[in-house]
Amino acid sequence: MSKRIKVLKTYKIFIDGKFPRTESGRYTQLKKDNLTIANVCLSSRKDIRNAVLSARNVFESWSSKSAYNRSQILYRIAEMMEGNKNQFIEELILQGEDSNKAILEINQSIDRIIYFAGWPDKINPIFGSVNPVASSHFNFTILEPMGVVGIVAPEENSLLGLISSIIPVILSGNTCVTIVSEKLPLCAISLAEVISNSDVPNGVVNIITGSKDELAPHLAQHMDVNALGINIDNKELKNQMFFQASNNLKRVVDVSKQKIEDSSFESPYIVKKFMEAKTIWHPIEKDFNSTNNY
Amino acid sequence: MSSKIKSLKYNGKWDFSPSIESIENLSIQKEYQLFINGQFQQPLAKKYFPSINPSNEQQLSRIAKAESEDVDMAVKSARVAFNGQWGKISGKERAKYIYRIARLIQEKSKELAIVETLDGGKPIRESRDIDIPLAAAHFFYYAGWADKLEYAFPNRFPKPLGVVGQIIPWNFPLMMAAWKIAPALATGNTVVLKPAESTSITALLLAEIIKEAELPPGVVNIITGDGSTGNLIVNHPDVNKIAFTGSTQVGKSIMENISGTNKRSTMELGGKAANIIFEDAPLDQAVEGVINGIYFNQGHVCCAGSRLFIQESVYDVVLRKLKDRMQSLLVGNPLDKNTDIGAVNSKQQLATIQKYIDIGVKEGADIFQLNCELPKNGYWCPPTLFTNVSQSHSIAKEEIFGPVLAVQTFRTTQEVINKANNTPYGLSAGVWTDKGSKAFNLASKLKAGVIWANTYNKFDPTSPFGGYKESGHGREGGLHGLSPYLNLE
Numbered sequence: 001m002s003k004r005i006k007v008l009k010t011y012k013i014f015i016d017g018k019f020p021r022t023e024s025g026r027y028t029q030l031k032k033d034n035l036t037i038a039n040v041c042l043s044s045r046k047d048i049r050n051a052v053l054s055a056r057n058v059f060e061s062w063s064s065k066s067a068y069n070r071s072q073i074l075y076r077i078a079e080m081m082e083g084n085k086n087q088f089i090e091e092l093i094l095q096g097e098d099s100n101k102a103i104l105e106i107n108q109s110i111d112r113i114i115y116f117a118g119w120p121d122k123i124n125p126i127f128g129s130v131n132p133v134a135s136s137h138f139n140f141t142i143l144e145p146m147g148v149v150g151i152v153a154p155e156e157n158s159l160l161g162l163i164s165s166i167i168p169v170i171l172s173g174n175t176c177v178t179i180v181s182e183k184l185p186l187c188a189i190s191l192a193e194v195i196s197n198s199d200v201p202n203g204v205v206n207i208i209t210g211s212k213d214e215l216a217p218h219l220a221q222h223m224d225v226n227a228l229g230i231n232i233d234n235k236e237l238k239n240q241m242f243f244q245a246s247n248n249l250k251r252v253v254d255v256s257k258q259k260i261e262d263s264s265f266e267s268p269y270i271v272k273k274f275m276e277a278k279t280i281w282h283p284i285e286k287d288f289n290s291t292n293n294y
Numbered sequence: 295m296s297s298k299i300k301s302l303k304y305n306g307k308w309d310f311s312p313s314i315e316s317i318e319n320l321s322i323q324k325e326y327q328l329f330i331n332g333q334f335q336q337p338l339a340k341k342y343f344p345s346i347n348p349s350n351e352q353q354l355s356r357i358a359k360a361e362s363e364d365v366d367m368a369v370k371s372a373r374v375a376f377n378g379q380w381g382k383i384s385g386k387e388r389a390k391y392i393y394r395i396a397r398l399i400q401e402k403s404k405e406l407a408i409v410e411t412l413d414g415g416k417p418i419r420e421s422r423d424i425d426i427p428l429a430a431a432h433f434f435y436y437a438g439w440a441d442k443l444e445y446a447f448p449n450r451f452p453k454p455l456g457v458v459g460q461i462i463p464w465n466f467p468l469m470m471a472a473w474k475i476a477p478a479l480a481t482g483n484t485v486v487l488k489p490a491e492s493t494s495i496t497a498l499l500l501a502e503i504i505k506e507a508e509l510p511p512g513v514v515n516i517i518t519g520d521g522s523t524g525n526l527i528v529n530h531p532d533v534n535k536i537a538f539t540g541s542t543q544v545g546k547s548i549m550e551n552i553s554g555t556n557k558r559s560t561m562e563l564g565g566k567a568a569n570i571i572f573e574d575a576p577l578d579q580a581v582e583g584v585i586n587g588i589y590f591n592q593g594h595v596c597c598a599g600s601r602l603f604i605q606e607s608v609y610d611v612v613l614r615k616l617k618d619r620m621q622s623l624l625v626g627n628p629l630d631k632n633t634d635i636g637a638v639n640s641k642q643q644l645a646t647i648q649k650y651i652d653i654g655v656k657e658g659a660d661i662f663q664l665n666c667e668l669p670k671n672g673y674w675c676p677p678t679l680f681t682n683v684s685q686s687h688s689i690a691k692e693e694i695f696g697p698v699l700a701v702q703t704f705r706t707t708q709e710v711i712n713k714a715n716n717t718p719y720g721l722s723a724g725v726w727t728d729k730g731s732k733a734f735n736l737a738s739k740l741k742a743g744v745i746w747a748n749t750y751n752k753f754d755p756t757s758p759f760g761g762y763k764e765s766g767h768g769r770e771g772g773l774h775g776l777s778p779y780l781n782l783e
Contacts, residue, residue, distance in 0.1 A: 068431060118438020121756050125773045126445050138734045268445055285735035
């Protein structure tokens with residue numbers, strides 16, 4: 001019997017729930033032992049702009065879903081990943097990880113999604129407050145999502161790092177545009193495939209491959225991006241992004257120093273960093289003899 | 295004035311084609327056993343009691359009656375599980391088990407809804423849209439807390455209590471089981487739960503789900519029986535906490551029983567909630583809320599809005615709208631998707647409701663009842679309201695737990711606050727007004743654990759529920775629902 005010819009996978013980017021090639025037509029070859037593993041899109045400024053547009057368009061509907069609904073959708077991502085474990089393990093190994101570490105990384109990634117899936121309806125009970133102002137007013141503070149968040153995912157831990165960059169951002173209702181690991185991009189595309197099959201609305205997560213030096217500044221400068229979550233080793237690039245982000249006062253959350261592999265990464269504080277506090281005043285009818293407050 | 299108000303004419307009933315939920319694919323076992331240590335097992339004394347469909351008085355199944363030795367076995371297995379595997383696994387892993395339960399309830403929701411309706415008599419619309427989805431949501435919500443307790447109680451290093459005994463009522467059988475089991479598991483306790491005698495079946499289907507979810511044996515034990523079984527759980531020396539939902543009378547007796555022991559308790563007891571309509575309220579919306587407040591689930595709701603206070607200036611128009619709305623309620627086959635009001639849960643409860651209706655008439659209040667044809671078999675009570683009610687009337691003071699509304703009036707805000715708070719109960723209250731500032735004023739003055747403003751009978755796993763005064767203590771739901779299951783000292 002003749003040997004079966006394997007079907008090779010085409011790795012594309014993920015914008016607005018679709019898998020286009022970069023509009024620029026450029027690519028780079030990912031190699032192992034001098035053999036080409038994949039042709040990876042070298043995305044462009046235009047791709048970034050398209051992705052931001054899509055993230056902005058879906059923000060209203062994603063953030064107005066009930067927290068319970070977002071919780072269940074995140075849980076669904078974990079369910080789908082559990083079913084696609086082998087694909088991720090193969091890619092991690094292909095990118096040079098040993099198999100034990102690959103299995104550990106996928107398991108940790110799934111468990112981390114489950115962990116964060118529990119937070120959407122628990123953030124406000126922890127961080128919100130009823131404020132006992134001295135006047136007769138009901139006064140309370142809630143946290144709301146910021147909007148579109150630009151993410152630069154870490155170079156190492158290509159799967160766990162990516163999950164840890166995206167999930168805490170979107171769980172509160174933000175949408176995101178993510179530039180993924182430049183040298184280890186394969187899992188990112190598979191994650192996009194999982195996300196597109198998990199009831200996550202199109203545009204909530206956008207995934208861009210290519211050169212960080214080239215793409216990250218476009219994200220940092222974009223006037224319709226509300227915040228940045230960056231995990232970058234290159235100090236020069238990082239400083240440049242902080243500088244550029246000032247143009248519309250983007251909040252910049254630098255997670256470079258956080259230990260992604262460590263369970264200490266799992267906390268609601270990383271979620272809170274991508275949220276705004278809103279305080280609401282409402283009068284309370286006064287009686288003849290008393291001032292009411294809560 | 296009132297003579298000019300026109301009334302809608304209901305010549306004959308509103309005809310809807312029946313839309314009966316199919317029970318063809320349903321299999322209810324002839325006999326249900328006790329769920330102890332991960333296995334279904336016969337009670338040692340081999341005694342069983344019938345479970346009756348209250349809408350036709352036919353026997354659905356036979357349910358095992360747990361006696362002293364069975365209860366002891368259940369508590370022992372819960373203790374072994376607590377000291378063993380369950381006590382050792384991480385919050386993360388506990389969460390995964392609880393998520394499994396939530397997902398399995400969602401998968402089997404249709405079957406569970408039908409059984410809930412057959413066994414308890416509530417309309418399929420309610421079991422399908424409220425009871426079962428809320429039960430799943432409760433497990434899903436508390437699953438998420440299992441590995442996050444340190445954020446709910448910073449610096450307190452929360453620890454579980456141990457074995458908790460849980461006794462639940464017949465009005466929301468599966469939902470009450472979820473309200474009890476989900477937070478207990480999330481906090482790392484093990485459970486011995488007893489459903490109400492007349493509605494055991496969905497709890498036992500939940501036991502099957504728990505088995506399917508592969509929870510370690512003994513973590514959840516579900517044992518069935520009447521009040522005597524409940525008593526055995528309450529008085530078992532190796533139970534660390536009693537969580538009870540039911541009548542104030544039984545709640546008091548449980549508190550007597552556990553006094554002098556180290557047992558902790560949560561009591562979710564009776565109510566006699568005030569539902570208050572101000573003249574500036576959106577009246578149609580308010581009337582909908584009042585109807586839902588008292589006739590939802592045949593009035594078998596501890597937080598039912600059983601006392602209605604209407605501001606005098608709008609009394610006539612509200613009463614007319616209320617009676618009109620009552621005329622359009624459909625009483626009948628709970629399996630019919632059109633049905634608004636199903637069967638009263640048991641013969642005994644029907645007798646209690648009837649007793650109060652008779653007292654109401656005897657004490658001089660005016661009765662108005664929906665004039666409708668009731669099915670020949672089964673236990674039925676038409677939606678009922680009383681006017682000319684005074685604060686001292688029994689129907690205004692005591693919990694009826696049926697579709698009976700006592701209507702009173704008021705002139706000023708202070709008057710209605712006094713009247714509304716004039717009760718030993720304090721579970722919930724409703725306020726209807728267009729003015730937010732008035733709603734918040736009332737909310738701060740009413741002595742009740744839950745205040746609904748321009749809505750009523752809303753429940754959510756994230757929202758704490760529970761009463762002031764003789765409506766009990768402790769809260770279920772939300773972050774506040776965690777601490778009753780934790781040692782924070």
